[in-house]
Amino acid sequence: MTTGCHASKDTVMTPSVRLQEMIRVIRSARTQGEERGIIQKECADIRAQFRQGDNGERSHSLAKLLYVHMLGYPAHFGQMECVRLIASPRYSEKRIGYLGAMMLLDEKQDASLLITNSIKNDLSHSSQYVQSLALCTLACMGSAEMCRDLAPEIERLLRASNCYIKKKATLCAVHIIRKVPELAELFTPSARSLLSEKNHGVLHGAVVLITELCEHNPDTLDQFRKAVPELVQIMKGLVTSSYSPEHNVAGISDPFLQVRILRLLRILGHNNDTASDAMNDLLAQVATNTDSSKTAGSAVLYETVLTIMDINSESGLRVLAVNILGRFLLNNDRNIRYISMTSLQKIVQTDHNAVQRHRGTIVDCLKDQDTSVKRRALELSLALVSAVNIRSMMKELLIFLSTCPPELRSQTTSGIFNVAERYSPSKRWHIDTILHVLTTAGGDVRDETVPNLIQLITTASELHCYTVHKLYRALVKEISQQPLVQVACWCIGEYGDLLLKGECEEIEPVQVTEDDVLDALETVLQSHMSSPATRGFALTATMKLSTRITDNVDRIRSIVSIYGSCIDLELQQRAVEYNALFKKYDHMRAAVLERMPVMGKNSPGHTNGDTSGENKEPDPSKPKPVEAGLLSEPASQVCDLLDLLGGTDTPLQPNPAPTSTPTTTSSTDLLDLLGGLEPTPVLTETVYEKNGLRLKIQCDKQTETEVMVTLIGSNSAQNDITNFSLQAAVPKSVQLQMKAPSGNVIPAHGLGQVTQTVVLNNPNKVSLKIRIRVSYSNQGVMHQDTVQIDSFPSPACQPQSALCDTYTSSASP
């Protein structure tokens, strides 16, 4: 039974006419249902064909089945047919059979084992195209078992065959090693000799194989380091060769092979000086001579940059690499700009200054249309902010925030807060910036923003007047941004008296009456836009004003009593308690609602037991352990207070924990209790002290191979220290990463400090020493000193945190 169609001359290579007819019919189906019907019929035909056995139709039927499979229909009944066709002596049947095996069989099916024998036979077939089918299929879906079985065959083909088969056998070997790593040693001997092949296909395969062997076994990697000169030669040949039409892509000779070699060189040169030195010249040559006007050249340059950054290259070469990335940033091709930023992100910590040079271009990329590019530009921009450029960078970041896509907003706000915290030039700037963010993107900020901002505001006591005025104005304008409204309410409650006084140096004075203020708060209370937490803030603020205003106390009384019957339980409870404060405990109202003291910095991990670690507190004699809940639950505080006040009438400061009376003592007592616990839970050591400058080293983290320390400079002299900078040197095998310093001016009288984090990577676990050169100016005189540190303070976290834990657990309510 023949098909009845004879292929015409020009379709002699695609004689599958009936297959094409079936495809045509399927495509002409107008509905999904119609298509399903046609497919069902065809599948029935195919099944019948399979059952009939060898009639010259089988390969045709399998081809049809494979098409049906690609449309998404089940085709597992064709699996055995694949096995049969692979065993056929006819090439056309083998060809489609192997294709079917690759599409329908995977190593998890039992049928795949059945083809192992056919593959074995075909590997030694007289026709290289049959061998090729077997090799391809093995590399595509060979299971571990099949690989073990056929590995010796593959190794033989690797050594003794023509180029066509050799290149395929090499990649087959790669697959085998990935599946059965122990077989790697079988291929290691022949791999090296393959590098002397001239055929690019084989050479490429050889490089892939060697890469795979090196990645699997560090000893093999050592061995192959000896091949670096050979690889360098091959690369040189490619880079300097004259035009070869066979391998040329946009002026680059075989970019695929070049990239692969560069990648292997990267692995071989990593952490090894000898190998890195041997490839230095080559990398410089490739970096300088490769034409990057088309993607092929850019791909090679990109790989070169990656290699330079990952081996022990000379600093000149590293600068060259960063400059290439900088050039990429200006490229018209968006892909190349994206690649550049991803790479710059990886090196912004280690080569900070080099990347800083391209800051302008990076900031421009914030305006790119593509969100992925924007995201990269944002991450890089945040990493490049320093004390020197904070003002201009923040301008750009805030502009970006107002127009950025919604999926990037919370990342942007977090980033802005982080850099503002680290590098604010002044408290007022800091507060203004946070307010700006809250006005623009209040819905996308972290939860801790509100308490953090409040804490910041309390510490800036000279700005209370300014802050409350500014917040009042923002509140009057609109009340939809919850975090902003919450902070505004809190401030008005706290500093309402300053608001009403009307005079403020930094802002145009505006007359604000008591009614105005209460109106604003009541609007918040009544608005449907206000969340329950916000309304809590507003109610408490209203209550606090009762001791800060003079005329409208009755109005406050009535507001508070109304909310005594509010449906919201939280509000109701507060209102009832405030009512009680008005009635039964009126004599205490003033004391309870007194101005809050300055709060210590409160990070999420700390509870009220831990003292605030920051030196920002201007009033260290009155630290109050702050509970995160303090701000939003003054009501429960009052409750506890009332409980406590069963008998005494000593005015107590607002204190969250009834059992924490010991915490009302000063911080020094606290320290005694904890047996010498420093405010910061890690050990610091002074390493240099002169001219009022004191340099301390603090160990933040220590593992076997990595140490992270912070160098802290403080100044007890009468004058500011300027041009403060640190340089460091470490033993040869240790890698040093100095992060950007927090600034270069240390204010006098201990009013501020400069910190710089240093990461030391010590893979060989040598004894760590660091030599630090300190340079600074004091009263116009330049000083420079060197200090060597031979031992590092160990982070004493472990034992002391145990103390912390026991302490806090007893203190928490």
Next chain:
Amino acid sequence: MTMHFLLLFSRQGKLRLQKWFLPLPERERKKIVKDMTTMVLSRKPRTCNFLHWKDLKIVYKRYASLYFCCALENKDNELLALEILHRYVELLDKYFGSVCELDIIFNFEKAYFILDEFLMGGEIQETSKQSIAKSVEASDMLQETMEEYMSKPAF
């Protein structure tokens, strides 16, 4: 250039070719195809050709009505992947003569045969266009010769 998979699909999301270089169950393959088509087809014009998906890099490029989409590992070179996709298109173009989507639909098995001469196990096996073209041609001739020998038509 350890490629995990290579997909070709139309602008309507119809799959035209799927090459998997890793063993994955059928169910998971279907899910990945769906994810890829959704992700790539929703990309706006004038955006870059690289995406992140799980822990892989996805590189895609549109040629006329077909999207070529491949998945790479994190250490791979995306720019080179673009060159690989382009090379495959050139190979198809040479074989079919001004290739279009219909050629690939009606001769899908040929598209696979060509791909199998270019990539193997997720890696490039031959970097010379002429070499690949010659091999495919020779295999096609082999098909014919064998058929003539067996004196039975192939399809």
